[in-house]
Amino acid sequence: MKKMHLDIINFLFDKNRELINNKETILNLLLENYESLINSLKEYKLSKPPRINIFKLIDIEELERKNSTILYELLKININNENVRFNFINSFLQYIFKEDIINDSNETFEIEKEYSPKGTQKSIDLYIHNRNFSVIIENKINSGDNGDNQLLNYIKYVKDEISHNNIYIIYLTRGGYLPSENSLPTKERIKLKNKFINISHRNIADWLKYIIYEDENCNFIHMKEYDNLKSAIVQIIEEEEYLSSSSEEDTFMQDKLKELLQSNDAYNNISTPEEAQEYIDLIESTIEILRHQKTDNMQDYIDYIKKVSDILREDKKYKFEIEDSDTIKDNLFNKNFSHTIYKGSDQIEGLYIILVLKYNHISVGFDTGGIKKRELGNIIEKIKNYKIKWLNINDNEGIWYDIDINNKSAEDTASKMKELYDALKNIK
Structure with missing residues (x-):
């Protein structure tokens, strides 16, 4: 953690030497108090009744x-x-x-x-x-x-x-x-x-x-x-x-950050909108670096998807759209997910088969998000009738199967994508 902090500081020091000239800068203040802030949040959570978001538990909170x-x-x-x-x-x-x-x-x-x-x-x-x-x-x-x-x-x-x-x-x-x-x-x-x-x-x-x-x-x-x-x-x-990031926990952290910043002369001496914008730019640069750090931690998933992609490319019968590693990282960085391997139906507008990567898992299946409501039930029934036993049927967001990359080989996942491809051609 300390090495990552130093890397961020060194990068930003070179970028704007006037902004970061001593240990009392806002960035140093935040980084030096990082663990304290996180621990405060943990203590706050423990002091409150447990909270459960049902929508997060069933993985539909951002649909x-x-x-x-x-x-x-x-x-x-x-x-x-x-x-x-x-x-x-x-x-x-x-x-x-x-x-x-x-x-x-x-x-x-x-x-x-x-x-x-x-x-x-x-x-x-x-x-x-x-x-x-x-x-x-x-x-x-x-x-x-x-x-x-x-x-x-x-x-x-x-x-x-x-x-x-x-x-x-x-x-x-x-x-x-x-x-x-x-x-x-x-x-x-x-x-x-x-x-x-x-x-x-x-x-x-x-x-x-x-x-x-x-x-x-x-x-x-x-x-x-x-x-x-x-x-x-x-x-x-x-x-x-x-x-909207407006839960009690979000508000608590914002209050702690405000309290921390107000204890620092660099923050209190900001007197113009232009100076405030300089610090906003500084923090946004930090966030960008941290997001890249988050994306880099997904490398095992990206390597796994590359293996699946290589297997699919070898079989000329299957013509998938395949994203390269840089595109996948960009999508994870900007959208928190990436449709890494996909194919649209030639017969049904809005129906796709996809291997989707999110920060916490990989899934393969049918994406029905682009299908009109009045047509959706009929399409779902057609997919059900094709009887791909390993798929999980949802009502209107798609039909998915989660991949555990530690227990499922790239060959097995590629085989599932081929099975989906064959089904897509026959569902009309």
């Missing part, structure tokens, strides 16, 4: 389609009986837009997931609408904008279907980022005024906390007969905080 489905199932709830009246869509829209965009609290809504307006094959992640207004929700977790005026086109296609002008856009990302100019140009965003809002998954968590702990209209949630719903909401809060 956009799964996340959209979770939000869909929650938002479509409309409780209307003698004792309780509560509409989740109404609550959500009023909380997010901070104004009453709904004229009548008794209005009914329809919410659809993966909605394709007439004139396009593209799908809106979540679409809320009734006769008076429409809300387009675009959910991004790891993927970036699809570009090609994605959001602008959604507005155009929806406008062609409706008889009103109340079209709202919610752009949901990990950190509340704005869409790119290629998706929704600034001038178009300005025209929308308060009908466009960019939010983070933290905002979803905050809304759900408001429902449970503050909203008097939702006191029923603490009644025993609503335990199941309350439990689900608590888990969704945990997931949304994870996606």
